[in-house]
Each structure stands twice: as structure tokens, then as C-alpha cells.
Amino acid sequence: MSEENDSLAQEKELLTSVENASVSKKISTYSKLSGPGWLQGAITLGGGSLAGSLYLGVIGGTQLLWLQPLMMIFGVLMLSVIGYVTLSTGKSPFQAINQHINPVLGWGWLIAAMLANLVWAMPQFSLGTAALQQNLGLFNGENGDLLCALVLFATATVVVWMYDSKGVKAFEMILKILVAIIVLSFFGVVVVMAGELDWGAIAKGFIPDFSLLSQPADKFAGFIAASSAPDYWNNIILDSQRDRMVTAAATAVGINMTFLLPYSMLRKGWGKEHRGLASFDLGMGLFIPFFLATTCVVIASANQFHGKYDEGLLDTKMATEQTAKLQGAYEKNLAGI
Structure with missing residues (x-):
């Protein structure tokens, strides 16, 4: 225990010494001491984020590249506030809410976080x-x-x-390695198909376009106009697009992450001296890996699937059992209009 206290005291002295140091010195010091942010990054880079990014690229192409980073920025801001309050008071938000506001809110938050863990963790198996x-x-x-x-x-x-x-450092190193592997894997996919990509459209895709909540992505416009039932397809695609946007936004930061973060900080003995480190940690361990991984998945799925279709849907000679099922469902829906 005394070794842990000595190590923590040295850590606090180091953080105090770099408060007025150069940006490069701060980044170097903070990078060595980061930890809880990487835990948050490991939590969010799961099946939900993967599926959300995959289907976002399929339905919206590169036009929706802005969505997940924007939601994560909001999430990091929220987590930074939670971390700041936790480190300033030395109390977990759960304890503070129960004591100063209302136990109903505190316990409601805990129960919701536990349910979220079940919802998000079980599919990972x-x-x-x-x-x-x-x-x-x-x-x-x-x-x-x-x-x-x-x-x-x-x-x-x-x-x-x-x-x-006592294996906290080993735990955090394992998390950093796993997150790095995830990011590098998806980055490698984009590198392989780099010659096929429209980098201008990709850059434009990071500009928020909220009109996509009310109209399908541009690539569908020609298909919809040429179809025999444009209103039907416009509604079908728009409903699917909205669902994918909500899914991608919802999987950025979960309520379980808001509950875990303060405890992981307090578990490491962090205090007021660590407030700057906490914000940096979330940016380095959560936002950057999430941004790189989800962006690469959206780009890859958009390049491979967005606006493309099975030729068996148009040519009966190339029809398959799967396209026949889709055609039957389509005709049934038309009959119900």
C-alpha cells in the first residue's frame, strides 16, 4: 500500500510540475499516465460501433462520416464534465447524487447502467x-x-x-494494445482500397448535413426517380437511413460508460491534480481510436456496398433464391399501399 501511495504522490508532483510547461511536455507526460480513457475506448469499440459504422456506410455512404465523430465529441464533453466533478469532489457521482439530490435518480442511473451492460456485453460473446x-x-x-x-x-x-x-498497469497496457489492433486492422482495409476512393467526397463527408434526416443520400436519387414506385422507395430508404443514424449515434457513448468512468478514476487514486490529465485521457484513449476505427469502417462499407445492388433483382436470368424473396416482399408491400 505504501508503494502505491508513494507512486501516486510522485504522479501528483509530476502533474503539478507540468501545469505551466509547454504543450509537448504536457502531452508526453499525460501519455505516460493515461489509463481510464483507454478503458472507455475499449468499451465503445465493440459490436455496436462496428455494426453502426458498417450499416451507416451502406445506407449513407461517405455523406454520413460526420455523424459518429460529432456524437463522440458530445460524449467526450459529457464524460469530461463527469470526470471534472468527480476529481474535484473526490466522490463518485452516484454517491453525490444520492446525498445532495435524490436517491431515486442515483439508483435509477445505476440500474440503467447495469441493464446497458447486459444489452451491450452479451452480444459481444x-x-x-x-x-x-x-x-x-x-x-x-x-x-x-x-x-x-x-x-x-x-x-x-x-x-x-x-x-x-496489482496488475492495473498490465491491464491498461493490454487495453491499449487491443484498441491499437482494432484501429490498425480497419485502417489497413482503407489503405488497401486507397486507389479506389474518392478522397474529395470523403473530406466533404465530415461536414454535418442534417438534411439526411429528411431525404435519402444523394446516390439513391437516380434509382428512386427511375423506379416505378418512387414514393415507396423514398420512404423505405429514408426510414432505414434514419434508423441507422440513430443506431450509430446511440452506440457512441453508453450510460454504462458514464457510471464506470468516475469509479475507474477514483480506483487509480486520481484527484484534483489529475483533472487536466483526465480530459486528455478521454481524447487520446476514447475519441481518437473511435474516430479512426469508425471512419475506416464507414469508408470501407461505403466503397463496397453503398448504392450497389444484386443484378438478380433486375434480371430474372440472374435471379437467386434470396432475390426472389426480396421481390416477393416488395410486391406484398406494394399491394398493401
Whole structure:
């Protein structure tokens, strides 16, 4: 315990010494001491963010590149405020809300955070199982899904145990490595297809365009106008586009992250001296990895799928069982109009 206290005291002295230092000196010092922000980044870079980015690129192309970074900026601002209050008072927001406002709000927040953990965490086992079986060819036999789930659960248990013991630094290093692997993987996909990309359209895609809440992406305009039922397709595409936008926005920062952040900061013994570090930590560990990963997924999915269709939908000679099902559903919907 005394070693931890000495280390924390040295950390606080170091932070105090760089308060008026140059920007480069601060960045160097903060980078060495960062931690909880990377935990937030690891939480948010899961199946929800992946699916949200994937379908965002499919339905909106590069026109919707601005959406997830904008939502994450709002999320980082909110988390920064929570962190500032926590480090200033030395109390968790849950404790402060119960004591100074109303226990109903505090416990409601806790219950909502627990439910969010269940909603977001359980699907990760399915995603992890698919990764082990399809990508690595492991546990494909009988009871393979159960074995995958047990392996993932055991791994997660060990990692969490490390955070609750003296292995905090090892835990944080593992998180940084995992987040880096995720970002580099998606970045590599974009690098491979770099020659096919319209970089002008990509740059333009970072400019917020709220008209996409009321009209389909530009690439669908010609298809809709040439169809025999333009109103039908306009509504279908717009409804789907809105749903994908809401999904992508909702998976940026979850309520479970707002509850976890203050506890992870207090667990490390952070105080008032760490307020600047906390904001930097969220930017470095949460925003930048999220921005790079989701942007690369949107660009890749937009390049591969946006505005493209199965030729079997138009040419009966190339029709497949899947296109026949889609055509049947389309005709049924038209009959109901």
C-alpha cells in the first residue's frame, strides 16, 4: 500500500510540475499516465460501433462520416464534465447524487447502467464466437459455441481480476494494445482500397448535413426517380437511413460508460491534480481510436456496398433464391399501399 501511495504522490508532483510547461511536455507526460480513457475506448469499440459504422456506410455512404465523430465529441464533453466533478469532489457521482439530490435518480442511473451492460456485453460473446470459429477455425465441433463462450468468459474474468489487483498497469497496457489492433486492422482495409476512393467526397463527408434526416443520400436519387414506385422507395430508404443514424449515434457513448468512468478514476487514486490529465485521457484513449476505427469502417462499407445492388433483382436470368424473396416482399408491400 505504501508503494502505491508513494507512486501516486510522485504522479501528483509530476502533474503539478507540468501545469505551466509547454504543450509537448504536457502531452508526453499525460501519455505516460493515461489509463481510464483507454478503458472507455475499449468499451465503445465493440459490436455496436462496428455494426453502426458498417450499416451507416451502406445506407449513407461517405455523406454520413460526420455523424459518429460529432456524437463522440458530445460524449467526450459529457464524460469530461463527469470526470471534472468527480476529481474535484473526490466522490463518485452516484454517491453525490444520492446525498445532495435524490436517491431515486442515483439508483435509477445505476440500474440503467447495469441493464446497458447486459444489452451491450452479451452480444459481444456472439461476435467473439464468430471471430474464433470463422476467422481462426477454432471450436467448430459439437458444443463449440459453449466452449467459445467459456474461453471468452475466462479471459474476461482474468483481465478484470488484473484491474482489481496489482496488475492495473498490465491491464491498461493490454487495453491499449487491443484498441491499437482494432484501429490498425480497419485502417489497413482503407489503405488497401486507397486507389479506389474518392478522397474529395470523403473530406466533404465530415461536414454535418442534417438534411439526411429528411431525404435519402444523394446516390439513391437516380434509382428512386427511375423506379416505378418512387414514393415507396423514398420512404423505405429514408426510414432505414434514419434508423441507422440513430443506431450509430446511440452506440457512441453508453450510460454504462458514464457510471464506470468516475469509479475507474477514483480506483487509480486520481484527484484534483489529475483533472487536466483526465480530459486528455478521454481524447487520446476514447475519441481518437473511435474516430479512426469508425471512419475506416464507414469508408470501407461505403466503397463496397453503398448504392450497389444484386443484378438478380433486375434480371430474372440472374435471379437467386434470396432475390426472389426480396421481390416477393416488395410486391406484398406494394399491394398493401
